[in-house]
Amino acid sequence: MMFAVAIIAVLIALTLAVVRALAGPTAFDRLLAANNIGTSAIMLLALFGFMTDRPEFLDIGITYVLLNMIGTLAVLKFFRYGALGHAQDLNRDSDPR
Amino acid sequence: MATVIDTLSWAALLGGSFFYVVGAIGLNRMPDIFTRMHAVSVSETLGVGLLILGMALQAGVTLITVKLIIIMVVMMWTGAVATHALARAALHDGEKPLLVDETGNLVRTDPVSLFPELGVRLAAPLSSEVVDEAPYAVPMGADGPITELPDDSGGDANRDARPPDPGKAD
Numbered sequence: 001m002m003f004a005v006a007i008i009a010v011l012i013a014l015t016l017a018v019v020r021a022l023a024g025p026t027a028f029d030r031l032l033a034a035n036n037i038g039t040s041a042i043m044l045l046a047l048f049g050f051m052t053d054r055p056e057f058l059d060i061g062i063t064y065v066l067l068n069m070i071g072t073l074a075v076l077k078f079f080r081y082g083a084l085g086h087a088q089d090l091n092r093d094s095d096p097r
Numbered sequence: 098m099a100t101v102i103d104t105l106s107w108a109a110l111l112g113g114s115f116f117y118v119v120g121a122i123g124l125n126r127m128p129d130i131f132t133r134m135h136a137v138s139v140s141e142t143l144g145v146g147l148l149i150l151g152m153a154l155q156a157g158v159t160l161i162t163v164k165l166i167i168i169m170v171v172m173m174w175t176g177a178v179a180t181h182a183l184a185r186a187a188l189h190d191g192e193k194p195l196l197v198d199e200t201g202n203l204v205r206t207d208p209v210s211l212f213p214e215l216g217v218r219l220a221a222p223l224s225s226e227v228v229d230e231a232p233y234a235v236p237m238g239a240d241g242p243i244t245e246l247p248d249d250s251g252g253d254a255n256r257d258a259r260p261p262d263p264g265k266a267d
Binding site for chain 1: 111114115117125130133134140144148171186
């Protein structure tokens with residue numbers, strides 16, 4: 001019962017984050033909302049596992065946390081260097097002329 | 098004893114749900130990216146922390162609690178790193194935060210214009226005109242920012258890390 005309440009709260013938060021990800025005026029707003037959606041997914045996994053008495057879902061949650069970390073580092077690299085792999089794509093995309 | 102732990106768990110789960118939803122509402126209501134980041138950090142620290150505390154109280158001293166703590170520690174760590182990188186990237190991109198100037202008015206401006214000492218601590222592209230040309234941080238070469246990359250399309254997988262060609266670099 002109490003887990004159901006928490007799941008509903010996380011689902012509401014997830015919906016609001018999706019709204020911001022769709023509406024966000026800048027790419028940074030969308031990125032922030034996407035990060036929040038990832039966190040919400042992990043909390044949903046954990047809470048759902050507890051609600052159905054199958055805490056093995058936590059292993060999937062740990063995987064998602066680690067994937068979130070990789071994604072964070074990738075985004076960090078993207079904003080620092082402007083590209084993940086090919087420097088010439090950066091040159092073409094960011095060229096204002 | 099079980100009733101006490103159940104009550105504490107209830108309280109933690111309800112408090113975590115409350116802060117989680119409050120953070121999500123702030124994400125939609127706040128005026129710019131920096132304040133939105135502030136709102137989201139509420140749900141990613143207090144919300145997640147209380148939800149995990151509530152679940153850990155239900156699980157007791159088991160392997161499940163250890164997994165919950167692993168999730169929380171990694172989440173706190175990456176949340177701080179991601180928020181820092183995001184704020185820095187937004188500043189580099191030219192996002193202007195709402196600040197209070199000397200007369201007490203709210204202005205949307207470059208923080209370096211109000212606090213010149215910030216310009217020393219932040220990376221060079223923020224306070225120079227390079228920012229107008231490139232949307233992201235510009236790699237610095239031996240003689241200034243590199244705006245032209247060496248133009249060879251050979252099968253070199255490590256093109257990013259190569260030092261600039263002094264003949265072709267700007």
